[in-house]
Amino acid sequence: MPVFLDTREPDFEIDFARLLGAKREDSPDVDDTVAAIIADVRARGDAAVLDLTRRFDRLDLTADRLAFTPAEIAEECARVPAAERAALETAAERIRAYHVRQMPENARWTDPDGATLGWRWTPVAAAGLYVPGGLASYPSSVLMNAIPAKVAGVERLCIAVPTPDGVVNPLVLLAARIAGVDEIYRMGGAQAIAALAYGTETVAPVDKITGPGNAFVAAAKRRVFGKVGIDMIAGPSEILVIADGDNDPEFIALDLLSQAEHDESAQAILLTPDADFGRAVAAEVERLLQVLERRAIAAASWRDFGAIVVTRDLAEAAALSDRVAPEHLELCVADPEALAARIRHAGAIFLGQWTPEAIGDYVGGPNHVLPTARSARFSSGLSVLDFLKRTTLAQMSPAALRAIGPAAEVLARSESLQAHGLSVTARLRKLNG
Amino acid sequence: MPVFLDTREPDFEIDFARLLGAKREDSPDVDDTVAAIIADVRARGDAAVLDLTRRFDRLDLTADRLAFTPAEIAEECARVPAAERAALETAAERIRAYHVRQMPENARWTDPDGATLGWRWTPVAAAGLYVPGGLASYPSSVLMNAIPAKVAGVERLCIAVPTPDGVVNPLVLLAARIAGVDEIYRMGGAQAIAALAYGTETVAPVDKITGPGNAFVAAAKRRVFGKVGIDMIAGPSEILVIADGDNDPEFIALDLLSQAEHDESAQAILLTPDADFGRAVAAEVERLLQVLERRAIAAASWRDFGAIVVTRDLAEAAALSDRVAPEHLELCVADPEALAARIRHAGAIFLGQWTPEAIGDYVGGPNHVLPTARSARFSSGLSVLDFLKRTTLAQMSPAALRAIGPAAEVLARSESLQAHGLSVTARLRKLNG
Structure with a gap:
């Protein structure tokens, strides 16, 4: 039974704090295993990757068969029915159109002191995507990771995807081809992350690794962080819906369950000022949990982490939502813009009753890789910025150095960094003498 | 003796690879100690912080004395001589003017399908800066971390600074005051990071922690990452200078030594197409190493990690520089713009002979917190973006849902996520029926 809370109840704070603090993930500690795998791949390269693939994926490869050939990719892609192909192309086009707008501007200006300042964005040269x-x-995750990388200008984009017993999802290969991925390797787990980060005879190393994965992949990403860049370590998915009474309870129940069906550790929360509506949604959820294909998973998630909270009003709902800082936030209210203006912490906001979160998972345009576990307080979803880096630029004219150099000399002295100061002093001496 | 290399020598590749791969940092493994300290602070709060402060900083505080009072801050600030105060204010003003320009734009548009899309940036609510x-x-690092946070709109910005034996640097407090820091705590090490991340009775938790620190601080930041956001884990500083023969060897020698004097693990490299100039710089470095105050540190850095590389031309120098991906890059050549256009990986570029790197450390305007250890291949210096997060926005009109909903249904089905599909189907049924 999900928690049915009311903010007017005396114990509400205790119950809500329990909901916020619920430990939803209990990752096994695989760090030692992962460290050994990474060391093995660094030491033995391809041979280690092939051994581990034999062991974990029951697949006997040789180094020249690590990568899919263009012919193999074409053959798999040909299996994809026309409807799926068209849907992937629609999704790709919309995701691309959204992410193109994220491209940041370079800047350059000269300030009143005569200093020319600015910055310049450049793409990461090579990126690896774990699938x-x-x-x-x-396949939707392939699009969501690969398209921002290609929009950013990444020249070499590789995918690592395990193919247990040799089986691959043709839609993954088609999504990769549509997104413009350059190389696809049959490898998974910590060994794939190690190969991407350090390189092997067959796999050239990349500079950045993104994409979801199990506990081994997550631990490996943490370990190679620094050697390469990584995206966030994603936790189980979450949705928070704020809805007034003027909604179809079935819509809202399905939206809640579309997170719950992901994972037993997923979390779905409804905040509503209308207690009757809250009860109607609860009833719809129970009805749907009898019939959904993934009802076992969804029921566990709803039972352990689901909640319906009756609030005094929408403003209170917005304030509670900010304490959750949800990955996905739906605002199913008459004036969603006004309510959105009250929200500060959320990965993605879906406005109005015609915007189910599932639209955002596939075809809306914004990225579906979003901050989980309250990390929307300090981080953002995946974007082109994850595949770009900024170089700052500065050029002093002689006048600028005369104007601001003396302040640098003073501060260098105060920090006891003599050579820093002298590098300015020597130049000022030449300029002034 | 620094390495004096020539790209035309047969062993150049081997020597350069050795230079690139040199392990410059040998951090002690303090992870177990740090884990215990964090657990202690989580369990005992203030009491743990106070015990650890007594032990490590030989300072006997009570909880009400953890924070500096406004009167204490004012008293310390009053000790700062006028020249230092003016220099800090000049620096702060220039850093603020640069970072204000980094503020990203919100966006909102309606696409041809009738989907209204966009994003919105909001500041992190509370940030902690380790000093x-x-x-x-x-004090310059206080400005470089605190000003971007305040420009981004962070409402609550705290500093944690250890005060061994009760001693504090008045310039640090003045820099904090100039930058608009809200709270300053007398605490350091892993216990300070734990207090900022998890909170104690006295210290409210923050959402993001930035700033440099020793091995304990770095290990603690890695451990609390996820609970809060962190900036990069910085390694020892680096400079790479590309200079033609038309430079004053003393300028370039001082620029190299201004990194070398930071740390025995720092690295300073000169690339020049002019072998005679390279030798002249080497001689200047040797001369300066006799007289500099921090000559012991600078000499060790130069001996172990310094290099002068004679290149065929500037283009080859640019290509080698990209392989290093230096934190700081000086282009002391006749046409620095043209050379900068050839560079892809660098944290900060300083153009022309009147722009010593030390200007960037203090008063140039761009941030001096920059990616080290070749991480400029995939990451950027500190900016206002580190204190902002982006929420994506999407709103479907009924027409938009009719146009793109079916593609979402197809993809949900292909991923066996039935409730995802039904959340779209139920709405389309209502719209179409």
Whole structure:
């Protein structure tokens, strides 16, 4: 039974704090195993990757078969029915159109002191995208990771995807081809992350690794962070819906369950000022949990982490939402813009009753890789900025150095960094003498 | 003796690879100690912080004395001589003017399908800045971390600074006051990071922690990452200078030594197409190493990690520089703009002979917190973006949902996420029926 809370109840704060603090993830500690795998790949390269692929994926490869050939990719892609192909192309086009707008501007200006300042953005040269194998192998995630990289200008984009027993999802390969991925390797787990980060005889190293994965992949990403860049370590998915009474309870129940069906650790929360509506949604959820294909997963998530909270009004709902800082936030209210203006912490906001969160998972345009576990307080979803870096630029004219150099000399002296100061002093001496 | 290399020598590739791969940092493994300290602070709050402060900083505080009072801050600030005060204010003003320009734009548009899309930037609510105590307690770093946070709109900005034996650098407090820091705590090490991340009775938790620190601080930041955001884990400083023969060898020698004097693990490299100029700089470095105050440190850095590389031309120098991806890059050549256009990986570029790197450390305007250890391949210096996060926005009109909803249904089905699909189907049924 999900928690049915009311902010007017005396114990509300205790219950809500429990909901916020619920430990939803209990990752096994695989760090030692992962460290050994990484060391093995660094030491033995391809041979280690092939051994581990034999062991974990029951697949006997040789180094020249690590990468899919263009012919193999074409063959798999040909299996994809026309409807799926068209849907992937629609999604790709919309995701691309959104992310193109994220491209940041370079800047350059000269200030009143005569200093020319600015910055310049350049793409990461090579990026690797991890794609889980098996059931969690989502073609939509390929698009969401690969398209921002290509829009940013990444020249070499590789995918690592495990193919247990040799099985691959053709939609993953088609999504990769549509997104413009350059290389696709049959490898998974910590060994794939190690190969991407350090390189092997066959796999050239990359500069940045993104994409979801299991506990081994997550631990490996943490370990190679610094050697390469990584995206966030994603936790289980979450949705928070704020809805007034003027909604179809079935819509809202389905939106809640579309997170709950992801994972037993997912979390779905409804905040509503209308207690009757809250009860109607609860009833719809129970009805749907009898019939959904993934009802076992969804029911566990709803039972353990779901909640319906009756609030005094929408303003109170917005304030509670900010304490959750949800990954996905739906605002199913008459004036969603006004309510959005009250929200500060959320990965993505879906406005109005015609914007189910699932639209954002596939075809809305914004990225579906979003901050989980309250990290929307300090981080953002994936974007082109994850595949770009900024170089700052500064050029002093002689006049500028005369104007601001003396302040640098004073501060260098105060920090006991004599050579710093002298590098300015020597130049000022020449300029002034 | 620094390495004096020539790209035309047969062993150049081997020597350069050795230079690139040199392990410059040998951090002690303090992870277990740090884990215990964090657990202690989480369990005992203030009491743990006070115990650890007694132990490590030989300072006996009570909880009500953890924070500096406004009167204490004013008293310390009053000790700062006028020249230092004026220099800090000049620096702050220039850093603020640069970072204000980094503020990103919000966006909102409606696309041809009738989907209204966009994004919105909001500041992190509370940030903590770690400032090392003792000799490495740099007021310039306070400005470089605190000003972007305040420009971004962070409402609550705290500093943690250890005060061993009760001693604090008045310039640090003045820099904090100039930058608009809200709270300053007398605490350091892993216990300070734990207090900022998890909070204690006295210290409210923050959402993001930035700033440099020793091995304990770095390990603690890695551990609390996820609970809060962190900036990069900085390694030892680096400079790479590309200079033609038309430079004053003393300028270039001082620029190289201004990194070398930071740290025995710092690295300074000169690339020049003019072998005679390279030798002249080497001689200047040797001369300066006899007289500089920090000559022991600078000499060790130069001996172990310094290099002068004679290149065929400037283009080859630019290509080598990209392989280093230096934190700081000086282009002391006749046409620095043209050379900068050839560079892809660098934290900060200083153009022309009148722009010593030390200007950038203090008063140039761009941030001096920059990616080290070749991480300029995939990351950027500190900016206002480190204190902002982006929420994506999407609103479907009924027409938009009719146009793109079916593609979402197809993709949800292909990923076996039935509730995702139904959340769209139910709405389309209502719209179409």
